[in-house]
Amino acid sequence: MKNSAIPEKRVAELETDLRHLQNELRLTREENEESSRKYFDLYLRLNELVRERTSELEEANKRLTEEVEFRKQAEAEKSQLIDKLQRAISEVKTLSGLLPICSSCKKIRDDKGYWNQLEVYIRDHSEADFTHSICPECIKRLYPELFP
Numbered sequence: 001m002k003n004s005a006i007p008e009k010r011v012a013e014l015e016t017d018l019r020h021l022q023n024e025l026r027l028t029r030e031e032n033e034e035s036s037r038k039y040f041d042l043y044l045r046l047n048e049l050v051r052e053r054t055s056e057l058e059e060a061n062k063r064l065t066e067e068v069e070f071r072k073q074a075e076a077e078k079s080q081l082i083d084k085l086q087r088a089i090s091e092v093k094t095l096s097g098l099l100p101i102c103s104s105c106k107k108i109r110d111d112k113g114y115w116n117q118l119e120v121y122i123r124d125h126s127e128a129d130f131t132h133s134i135c136p137e138c139i140k141r142l143y144p145e146l147f148p
Helices: 002-091 118-125 136-142
Strands: none
16 A cells, blocks of 8 residues: 555645646746747837937938038138139239339339339239329429419
8 A cells, every 4th residue: 555655645745746847837928928028128218219319310411412412512602712812912012121222213123133213013913004293383393384
């Protein structure tokens, strides 16, 4: 009889172990389902964040593209203005520095050492042209008979 009690005891132990394993399996399944739900929620949230960030980056890229185009246009306008200014500067002749002038006849000495009439020198070194006239003081001095 003792031999038949051992298998019954063993069967009872195995049934208890089976219940424990079934309980652990149930808990593991519940944990697995909870983990799956959390994973899916995180997956959805991550996808939403990726969509939002992609949208932000696309908008930023659009603004940067517009800024680049604006700057290219501004650079082209700047380049045109610089060219125009350089052309204008090349057309302008200016006199500067010290001019050696005769204190008596008012001729000007050029860079080659030649003495030129004031009018000729200015005409050759600027855009100015001369017309001649006589000031009131010189008229009185040169033609006193006209002014009694």
